[in-house]
Amino acid sequence: MDKPRLAAFLPHVEIGQMSLLSGGAIQQNWAMDVTTQGRAERWVLRTDSAATLSHSRPRAEEYALLKAAFAAGVTVPEPLLLCEDTAIIGAPFFIMRRVDGIAAGFRVVKSDTLGGGRENAVHALGQELARIHAVKSALPFLAPHPPIPPMLRFVAEMRAHLDQGRRPRPVLEWGLRHLERHAPPASDIVLCHNDFRTGNLMLSERGVSGVLDWEFAAFGDRHEDLGWFTAKCWRFGSTHEAGGIGSRAAFYAGYEAQSGIKINDTQVRLWEIAATIRWAVIAISQAERHLSGIEQNLELALTGHIVPELERDILAATT
Amino acid sequence: MTENAMEEPQTADLLDAARAALIAHVVPALEGAAKFQALMVANAIAIAQRGLSSGVIAPLPDEAALCAAIRAGAHDNDTALAKTLHEYTEARCRISSKPAR
Secondary structure (H helix, E strand, O other): OOHHHHHHHOOOEEEEEEEEOOOOOOEEEEEEEEEEOOEEEEEEEEEEOOOOOOOOOOHHHHHHHHHHHHHOOOOOOOEEEEEOOOOOOOOOEEEEEOOOOEOOHHHHHHOOOHHHOHHHHHHHHHHHHHHHHOOOOOOOOOOOOOOOOHHHHHHHHHHHHHHOOOOOOHHHHHHHHHHHHHOOOOOOOEEEOOOOOOOOEEEOOOOEEEEOOOOOOEEEOHHHHHHHHHOHHHOOOOOOOEOOOEOHHHHHHHHHHHHOOOOOHHHHHHHHHHHHHHHHHHHHHHHHHHHOOOOOOHHHHHHHOOHHHHHHHHHHHHO | OOOOOOOOOOHHHHHHHHHHHHHHHHHHHOOHHHHHHHHHHHHHHHHHHHHHHHOOOOOOOOHHHHHHHHHHOOOOOOHHHHHHHHHHHHHHHHHHOOOOO
16 A cells, blocks of 8 residues: 555544455455644545456445445445545545444344344344335446346346356256246336345344445345345355344334335245355355456365355255 | 373364363453454354364265256155255354354
8 A cells, every 4th residue: 555645545534453364365454543723533435455356346436336325315434435535545445434343144143133223234234125115216337127027137147157158057947947937927127235234234232324335236136136135145154134133024124114015025035046146156166266367365275175064055945 | 982092182172271260260361352252263263173183074975966967856845855955054063153052
């Protein structure tokens, strides 16, 4: 991190301590303690890692999404400034206010008090997701949803990934065929976060402190986001159905109270199967990075071994 | 079991001992990222051990053709195939997943 250049770019800001925060194979997050207009503030600088995935959104677009969400009342870290000039720190970056709390999945699901207690936490998370789905800002860089039912779009995308894989995947094919046969007809298209799950949701003892990681947001079916959150693979071993944190009923109640829209539980359960397939496809591609030598790394290698258990979950839900 | 003139302790015993030493003596001395790496090493050894002792998992007959047929709808409601997929998946899970406690 080129601190002198950054300091020159931020003339009215005195930069104190900077340290790399954990997490983020795709992005780097730097905690910054600064003084501006005589006040001490705590910021986060977010920029690209070397290993940025090609399908991840450019920082400028993630910043625009964060601004739209903040304006719509979603609890997100307040976006402060964007810099697309790569001459400052070597890559585009943006700065947001730092929020307090814990996001790490294994810690969140063990706590009975985070987010104001399990039921409060998932109720509030349901409300947050409803606020995201109500975002109406113009975001011209987002592709319109193609004129096919979202679940059929999903099936086509996943099949295209499987066709690139190094071996056939009969159980994933089985699951995709199930989704194809049961796909709901065209539905309301809303702004979806697409990674709204335990691990990306910052909770403090008081409540939700921030919905993080907006880089996969796109237009889609609201039930896709709901099912990504409630899928078994994102419960971190906990038995609580809503993200490993609390009850499905409280999560749905929060969503319905905020949106005024009745959730279709059957559709959420189908999207949970989709979530399991999506995570299996991501896990396969992470293992592939290791196997191909692009990035030899034990964590990526072990991620591949999640796949059989995901396949077991898919079969349990479809046979 | 075929007799093996390899000096003892042999492969499986050595992996056992290596993993036990890692868990008993290395992991407790570590914190943070290093501890996480050491636990991943222990997990990788455990998966490799289960893979060694279970031997080869046979792929299903002509998996590529099977996948194409599933995709084309030729196996909708095929309960015999569902049972085969369950068995195949359980065999794969016995190696890749931690045994349930």
